[in-house]
Amino acid sequence: MTTMSFAVRDSTTMLRRNLRRMQRYPSLTIMLLAQPILFLLLFGFVFGGTLGNGIGGGRSEYIGYMTPAILLITVASAALGTAVSVAMDMTEGIIARFRTMAISKASVLAGHVIGTVIQTVLGLAVVTGVALLVGFSPSAGLLGWLGTAGLLLLVTVALTWVSVGFGLAAKSVETASNTPMVFMLLPFLGSGFVPTDSMPGWLRVFAEHQPFTPVIETMRGMLFGTPVGDSVWWALGWCVVLTVVGYAWSKSLYAKERTR
Numbered sequence: 001m002t003t004m005s006f007a008v009r010d011s012t013t014m015l016r017r018n019l020r021r022m023q024r025y026p027s028l029t030i031m032l033l034a035q036p037i038l039f040l041l042l043f044g045f046v047f048g049g050t051l052g053n054g055i056g057g058g059r060s061e062y063i064g065y066m067t068p069a070i071l072l073i074t075v076a077s078a079a080l081g082t083a084v085s086v087a088m089d090m091t092e093g094i095i096a097r098f099r100t101m102a103i104s105k106a107s108v109l110a111g112h113v114i115g116t117v118i119q120t121v122l123g124l125a126v127v128t129g130v131a132l133l134v135g136f137s138p139s140a141g142l143l144g145w146l147g148t149a150g151l152l153l154l155v156t157v158a159l160t161w162v163s164v165g166f167g168l169a170a171k172s173v174e175t176a177s178n179t180p181m182v183f184m185l186l187p188f189l190g191s192g193f194v195p196t197d198s199m200p201g202w203l204r205v206f207a208e209h210q211p212f213t214p215v216i217e218t219m220r221g222m223l224f225g226t227p228v229g230d231s232v233w234w235a236l237g238w239c240v241v242l243t244v245v246g247y248a249w250s251k252s253l254y255a256k257e258r259t260r
Contacts, residue, residue, distance in 0.1 A: 022119060029119065032077040035184075036127050040070045043193060044134055055195065063135045068219035069192025072212055074127045075156050076183035078120040079163040086112055086167025087176030109164055109250055116160045117153070124152060138223035147222045154239040155215055159183055161246030168253035186212040211238040 022029055044063045052062030163180050170176035190213035196204050207213060214234035221228030
């Protein structure tokens with residue numbers, strides 16, 4: 001077998017291991033899904049009437065407005081779970097055992113990343129279904145849905161690699177569960193729930209230039225047929241930057257652990 005074949009085989013084994021962990025600990029998956037669904041219901045039915053009036057519509061219009069942010073929170077929730085899983089591996093000694101085995105160096109991290117992508121896709125399907133049930137009614141055609149799905153996949157890969165780095169860098173599982181919380185906050189500090197022009201000047205500057213705002217604006221444009229402008233390029237650029245930085249950081253941290 002070639003080196004690539006060994007890497008694929010070992011990554012598949014690690015993926016199977018992570019999928020079985022998800023089956024054994026369904027409470028973690030349920031908790032990660034519950035948060036975005038709770039936000040969807042809370043903002044849709046408690047604040048939706050008032051906030052909908054603020055954007056020139058009603059409750060149903062506001063549900064459409066905020067759903068892209070809810071989908072990003074779903075991705076961020078799964079990324080948080082990745083950091084926890086990686087930290088568990090690092091603190092429970094399983095990595096030390098893997099070091100003694102003849103396996104591909106990249107397979108351990110690849111198994112976490114691919115497993116999280118699968119978990120996130122399933123979570124996004126569930127959250128999107130709930131959103132449709134409570135009034136989310138985009139006008140997108142097939143291309144709009146495919147574009148949105150592709151962008152969410154890129155964001156998932158980017159945040160997952162960064163979260164792997166958080167998990168490797170954490171000294172404890174508790175630390176790993178707290179650090180990625182910044183991803184949960186960014187949709188609130190952007191255009192996820194209110195327009196950025198309603199914010200104070202100093203906050204508006206941050207909101208308009210942080211990574212999640214162009215992603216949210218691009219998804220809104222693709223789902224409702226509104227112009228996306230240069231948001232799509234900023235969104236893709238942020239995805240590439242976060243993926244490269246997260247991958248390089250994770251690879252460096254894992255290499256240091258292997259040399260200890």
